[in-house]
Amino acid sequence: MTTLLETRHLEMKFGAVYAARDVNITINEGEILGVIGSNGAGKTTFVNMVTGYLSPTSGDIIYRGNKITGKATRDITRLGICRSFQIPQLFPELPVLENMLIALTIAKQEKPSLFRPAIDRALEDEAHELLSHFDIDQYADQLIQTLPQGVRKLVDIAMATVAKPDLLFLDEPTSGVSADEKMEFMRVLIAALKTTKTAVLFIEHDMEIVEEFSPRCVAFYEGTILADGPTDEVLQDDKVREFVIGSEFHRTPTDAAPKEGAQQC
Numbered sequence: 001m002t003t004l005l006e007t008r009h010l011e012m013k014f015g016a017v018y019a020a021r022d023v024n025i026t027i028n029e030g031e032i033l034g035v036i037g038s039n040g041a042g043k044t045t046f047v048n049m050v051t052g053y054l055s056p057t058s059g060d061i062i063y064r065g066n067k068i069t070g071k072a073t074r075d076i077t078r079l080g081i082c083r084s085f086q087i088p089q090l091f092p093e094l095p096v097l098e099n100m101l102i103a104l105t106i107a108k109q110e111k112p113s114l115f116r117p118a119i120d121r122a123l124e125d126e127a128h129e130l131l132s133h134f135d136i137d138q139y140a141d142q143l144i145q146t147l148p149q150g151v152r153k154l155v156d157i158a159m160a161t162v163a164k165p166d167l168l169f170l171d172e173p174t175s176g177v178s179a180d181e182k183m184e185f186m187r188v189l190i191a192a193l194k195t196t197k198t199a200v201l202f203i204e205h206d207m208e209i210v211e212e213f214s215p216r217c218v219a220f221y222e223g224t225i226l227a228d229g230p231t232d233e234v235l236q237d238d239k240v241r242e243f244v245i246g247s248e249f250h251r252t253p254t255d256a257a258p259k260e261g262a263q264q265c
Contacts, residue, residue, distance in 0.1 A: 001028040004167055004199050005050065005081070010059035012045050012223075019045040021223045023059070027167065032190065033201045034214030034231060036244055042223040043203045047169045051083050052076045063167075082165035086172045088156035092145035096136065096155055099144060100127040103159035134158045134192045149176040150185045157189060161196065168193065170202035174209055182206060186213050207245055211235060219244050 003026055010023040020042045027033060037043045048054040050061055052073035061069045068076060091099050104123055131137040134154045139147060144155065153173060160168060173189060174182045190213050193200050204210050210217055210231060217231040219240045226243065227234045234240055 001031075003027075004029045004031075004064065006062040007046075007050065008060040008062065010046070010049060010061065011057050012042075012049060012054060013057045018223045020049065020056075023223075023225060025218060025225070025228070027199055027201060029166070029199055030197045031199045031216065032194075032214050033199075034210040034217045035201060035203045035220065036205070036207070036210055036217060036234075036240075037220030037226075038244060041220040041244075043220050044171060045223070046220070047083060047171060047201070047203070050076075051081060051169060077163060077165075080163075080166040081169075082160045082163055082167070083169035084153075084157045084160045084171065084173070086175050088152045090144045090152060090156055090159075093143065095141050095143055096131065096147070097124070097127055097140040099155060100130060100159060100162070103162045104130075107162045130158050130162065131155075133195070135188050148181075150178070150181050153177060153185070154189065158192075161193075161198070164196070165198060167199045167201070170200065172203050172205065174204065174206055182209060183212065207235065 005025075005027040007023055007025050010020060011018065012020040023042070023046055025046070035043050035046075045054065049056045052071055052075070055070050059069070060067055063076075063079060063081065068079065071079075091102065094102075101123060104127055108123075128137055128140065131140055134157070136151055136154050136158070139151055139155075144152060147155070153176070157168075157170065157173065174185060177185050186209055190200075202214070204214075214231050216229065217234040218228045219226040219234055219237070221239075221243045227237045227240050235245065
């Protein structure tokens with residue numbers, strides 16, 4: 001497998017407090033990786049450092065063999081690393097299609113010209129194609145503020161993929177999605193991303209989602225990596241059960257079946 005991203009001894013301090021300490025993670029091309037941990041464990045801090053929202057106190061971030069530590073968020077995005085947020089970053093008063101067109105225009109036109117229309121038929125066709133890819137084209141003309149949370153999340157993630165990233169970070173993608181819709185939401189999401197061969201790291205608190213859709217899992221605890229490996233093994237790790245998911249977590253009999261939507265790495 002080809003290494004896409006690697007962090008080496010990554011650390012982040014706020015005063016005397018470590019938000020992340022000696023974080024070493026490798027992500028391979030096309031890999032799907034779940035990240036778990038309680039609030040404040042360092043998960044989002046890790047994503048913020050890699051995507052340029054925070055500058056690490058020490059350590060290195062290597063992307064495709066090149067050091068990107070401390071680069072600006074815009075530059076990191078252009079390299080092929082994108083993200084979505086726990087709260088969708090959308091224009092609620094605009095329709096879904098216009099949100100997509102804005103994202104596409106920003107991604108494609110570094111220097112907009114007054115003599116060239118920002119939106120044309122080809123761009124609209126591309127926007128519809130992306131929405132169809134995530135199975136939400138039927139909402140194209142609806143205002144964002146009228147949509148269910150799950151659809152808003154899919155729109156937000158679809159917008160994050162307009163630059164065709166090689167690596168996509170998702171911060172709690174199922175947050176706010178109803179319990180009975182989470183599995184279908186993730187099936188649509190993972191199926192769409194797998195066709196692009198995008199590597200995906202998603203932070204998640206729902207262990208059933210993690211077990212179903214991430215072949216590999218990383219568990220954070222107090223800014224450090226508690227465990228990193230095949231999801232089944234990580235979720236049964238004694239320290240992970242004690243400090244992250246609780247000893248009451250157990251696999252159901254159907255969990256032994258192949259995971260639908262999960263990519264084998």
